[in-house]
Amino acid sequence: MAGKATVHGSTDRAGRAQSTACHYGDRIDFMAMRRRDGAADFMVRVHGGVDMPASVVEQFEIACPTLKEHLCTSDIIDAGNPNAAPMSIPHFIEHVAIDLLVWAYRDQGLGFAGYTVWLDRKGQVARITLKSVEFEITERAFQLACQVVGEALQPLRH
Numbered sequence: 001m002a003g004k005a006t007v008h009g010s011t012d013r014a015g016r017a018q019s020t021a022c023h024y025g026d027r028i029d030f031m032a033m034r035r036r037d038g039a040a041d042f043m044v045r046v047h048g049g050v051d052m053p054a055s056v057v058e059q060f061e062i063a064c065p066t067l068k069e070h071l072c073t074s075d076i077i078d079a080g081n082p083n084a085a086p087m088s089i090p091h092f093i094e095h096v097a098i099d100l101l102v103w104a105y106r107d108q109g110l111g112f113a114g115y116t117v118w119l120d121r122k123g124q125v126a127r128i129t130l131k132s133v134e135f136e137i138t139e140r141a142f143q144l145a146c147q148v149v150g151e152a153l154q155p156l157r158h
């Protein structure tokens with residue numbers, strides 16, 4: 001892995017993770033929080049541009065064809081519509097994390113949902129909320145999504 005990943009966490013008295021702050025390469029920071037209703041919130045800050053480059057989205061869709069099958073009511077990329085807004089990095093991470101969760105729970109056949117909202121568009125801070133069965137697994141899926149997206153956004157080095 002080219003990008004440096006650092007993780008800091010806090011736990012409650014039972015030793016369960018309550019929040020985790022992560023830093024991936026020089027593009028993505030996030031903090032994970034367990035919500036009272038069982039869902040998981042992730043505050044994400046993106047450094048540099050916020051839009052997913054179309055070429056990187058294409059790579060993901062080849063490696064992970066189920067991404068194209070997601071239902072999405074937000075600003076998803078629409079290949080047939082040249083006026084469609086490019087998908088933002090936090091929103092793309094949401095979809096990759098959902099794909100990983102579907103894979104993690106494939107034996108149970110569970111479906112997952114999430115949504116992304118900008119908390120501070122100018123400051124490039126978004127909140128992603130994901131349905132969660134087990135917080136640690138949701139958090140791990142989100143970490144992995146940040147890691148692979150962060151890696152894919154690094155300039156290629158030869």
Ligand SMILES: [Zn+2]
Binds near residue numbers: 071072073095
């Ligand atoms: Zn979406």
